[in-house]
Amino acid sequence: MSSTPALELRGLTKNYGGKLTALTDVNLTIRPGEIFALLGPNGAGKTTLIGSVCGLVKKTSGKILVFGHDLDEDPVRPRYEVGLVPQEINFDPFFSVAESLYIQQGYYGQKRDEARVMEVLTALNLQNKADSLTRALSGGMKRRLLIAKALVHKPRLVFLDEPTAGVDVELRRDLWNYVRKLAAEGTTIVLTTHYLEEAEELADRVGIINEGKLLLVEEKKALLRRLGEKRLIVTLTEPITAPLPESVRKAGATLSADGRTVTYPEREGSAPAGDILRALYTHGLPVSDVETRHSRLEDILIDILRGKPAAAGAA
């Protein structure tokens, strides 16, 4: 596989006029074949970033390189390598499913390729709907057709902007499997989603954007390891009024106001949870229940957006 980045953004800035800067000096390199999740709250600039690459938004300044080709030098051909699954359903309701895909092939300068259309429809389980009018599809089918439309011209870089919004659990799982398959075949995927579980399932790397600024880019696994936390929640058999034993307190454990629950956040490098349990027993504090909770991408994202110090230094 080539090592040329699938996408490079250098100092990408978008000003929608007035004071609103939707993107400020965004620098980002997307590796070929990776699944990259771009996360951030509503209005963070995700759709603007995608639109700038796909030609729907005119950037104010900065460079965009698609597989090494500068879009300022050639705004058209490099974009043939790009596919976009937009947030909003955008097909003409009077064409059939297959026709809308032939139109898409033409739009990308390709000849009508019936075999390719059937291949994509079959992959998305829409083969029986090829002759149906698009307006006669269910919501979930329309979403699958959006994906088919984005893929029919075999792009090497695909943007999925909220691909599973409003999609049921089963279809979401099917789509995840399909995205994984595409990536395994070498397609580069940039995904935006408000379902953090989706990013956690799929992404190799995660970027966090807020108010037009890219705050952090990191391997998902490393991020979860670095900022993720295992929380041990211990219920004591009897509530206590005395403070917790010193060793337990020093390790970072806290006692609830009712004296019944001990909470211990176990981070990388801190004492193992077993040591805390042992210390409680040793000090004559019997335990009736133990629960562990792992923080997920969602907790980490919230911490970063709130500017939590441990997270802020992470870029």
Ligand SMILES: Nc1ncnc2c1ncn2[C@@H]1O[C@H](COP(=O)(O)OP(=O)(O)OP(=O)(O)O)[C@@H](O)[C@H]1O
């Ligand atoms: N055409 C436009 N004209 C003016 N402002 C716009 C336009 N499109 C987007 N914006 C503004 O730019 C900012 C970024 O919007 P954008 O749609 O990129 O965010 P987003 O991260 O995709 O949000 P969401 O998660 O809600 O889809 C927002 O403040 C938005 O109001």
